[in-house]
Amino acid sequence: MTATPDFDVLVVGGGPAGLATAIRAAQHGLGVGLLEPKSSPIDKACxxxxxxSALERLVELGIDPDxxxxxEFRGIRYCDAVDADLSAQADFPGGVGRGVRRVVLHERLSDRLQELDVARIPRRVSTVSQDSSGVTAAGLRARYLVAADGLHSTVRDSLGLTTTKRRRSRYGIRRHFRAKPWTSRVEVHWADDAEAYVTPVGADLVGVAMLFHGQGRFDPLMQKFPRLQERLGDAEPVTRARGSGPFAQLSRRRVDGRVLLVGDAAGYVxxxxxxxxxMAVDTSAAAVEAILDGVPARYENDWWRLTRRYFWLxxxxxxxxxxxxxxRPMIRLLDAVPPVFRGALGLIGGR
Ligand SMILES: Cc1cc2nc3c(=O)[nH]c(=O)nc-3n(C[C@H](O)[C@H](O)[C@H](O)COP(=O)(O)OP(=O)(O)OC[C@H]3O[C@@H](n4cnc5c(N)ncnc54)[C@H](O)[C@@H]3O)c2cc1C
Incomplete structure (x- = not known):
């Protein structure tokens, strides 16, 4: 005899993808359990x-992004890491973006989960087993399981879905500085072999996230960005450096029987x-809809439809x-042909 499931849906991982999945599922009346070993609020390199587009999706989860x-930021500014005269900027064709500390986003999504009475279970999943009627993980049983356990997904690995990783892939590292934002755009300082993304996240707080190949520490990497160093001056670092990677993690499939993969766990470049x-919020919505309709296999096509443009771009x-x-020629091109830059921002920031 098969045990009665504890939940309709077990969600593994309480990052944006897992929280969004649990919120959506609860909004539709499903019984949800969320497994996340870390305590709130969870910080992460980002x-x-x-x-x-992300702000629009938060509204659907019952969260007021304002x-x-x-x-707020209204577009992107690319600048050369060294040459002060070389830059290009454009604004999102519709709407504005918002720099929000990870812990703030996490807290708000967690509050929403609490409002919906979703059970949070402080357990780590190491293996998943399934049969024709349900899935078992961390001693709990559910009709479906949604894996939202991030870039290095244990669930994806345990189901044998992780594909051979790409030979070369990048890493990222971020830190915050006490400084008044000097631009209303995300500023991307571009060096030959790395970029630094400067995001305003408060009235006197900016985040600096660097993407690069191989291993690297924050201060030595900053040497690649003399213009940014000059901008920051003696601004005080207020968080410790946090890293992530390697980024390129792919999955053979997004659906395995009653298990569906969302967010970074489903694949990332x-x-x-x-x-x-x-993408985390979008893919979680599609996964919940497929579960509600009782056709989890449909999610594979839905996932491709939602993420094709991201992977291609x-x-x-x-x-x-x-x-x-x-x-340098790229920045000159973006500066010389503003419609190209605006068009690209429309693709990134729009639905
Ligand atoms: C340097 C950098 C810069 C970025 N910049 C941006 C940006 O500006 N804007 C943007 O939108 N995105 C950005 N991203 C991407 C963004 O951070 C991720 O896409 C997003 O966090 C994905 O959410 P997720 O919920 O899928 O995964 P995660 O946020 O990684 O959450 C996964 C959760 O699963 C939990 N977990 C892991 N293993 C288990 C297990 N075995 N059992 C139970 N729980 C488990 C973890 O504790 C974690 O809480 C950036 C990423 C990096 C690294």
Missing amino acids: GEGLMP ALPGH DPLTGEGVA TEALYRLTRIRRVH
């Missing part, structure tokens, strides 16, 4: 730029377009960053 403590949170931009000395 650029913390919520694109206009009430999130943070700092690189954070350079700043769309991770938007990110892969193309990632390859561009691999070409030596390409960034």
Whole structure:
């Protein structure tokens, strides 16, 4: 005899993807349990730029993005890491973005979960087993399991879905500085072999996230960005450096029987377009809808439809960053042909 499930849906991982999945599922009346071993609020290496599209999606979860403590930004500014005269900027064609500290976003999503009475279970999942009627993980049973356990997903690994990782992949590291934001855009300082993303996240707080190849520590990496160092001057670092990577993590499939993968766990290339949170929320919505309709297999196609543009654009931009000395002509091109830059921002920031 099969045991009665404890939940309709077990969600593994309490980052943006897991929290969004649990909120959506609870909004639709499903019984949800969320497994997350870390205590709230959870911090993580992130650029913390919520694109206009991500803010729209938060509204659907019952969260008012304007009430999130943070700092608005209206576009992106690329600048050469060294040459002060070389830059290009454009604004999102519709809406604005918001820089929000990870812990702030996490707290608000967690509050929403509490409002919906979702059970939070402080357990780590190491293996998953399933049969025709349900899934078992960490001693609990559910009709479906949604894996939202991030870049290095244990659930994906335990199901044998992780594919051979790409030979070269990047890492990221971020830190915050007590400084008044000097621009209303996310500023991307572009060096030959790394970028630094500066996001305003408060009235006197900016985040600096660097993407690079190989291993690296924050201070030595900052030497690649003399213009940014000059801007920051003697601004006080107020968080410790936090890293993440390697980024390129792919999955053979997004659905395995009654297990569905969302957010970074479902596959990731690189954070350079700043769309991770938007994708996490989007893919979680599609997974919950497929579960509600009793056709989990449908999610595979839905996932491709939702993420195709991200993978295509990110892969193309990632390859561009691999070409030596390409960034200066690229910045000149973006400056000379503003519609190209605005068009690209429309793709990244829009739905
Ligand atoms: C340097 C950098 C800059 C970025 N910049 C941006 C940006 O500006 N804008 C943007 O939108 N995105 C950005 N991203 C991407 C964004 O951070 C991710 O896409 C997003 O966090 C994905 O959310 P997630 O919930 O899938 O995974 P995560 O946020 O990684 O959450 C996974 C959760 O699962 C839990 N977990 C892990 N293993 C287990 C287990 N075995 N059992 C139970 N729980 C488990 C973890 O504790 C964690 O809480 C950036 C990323 C990096 C690294």
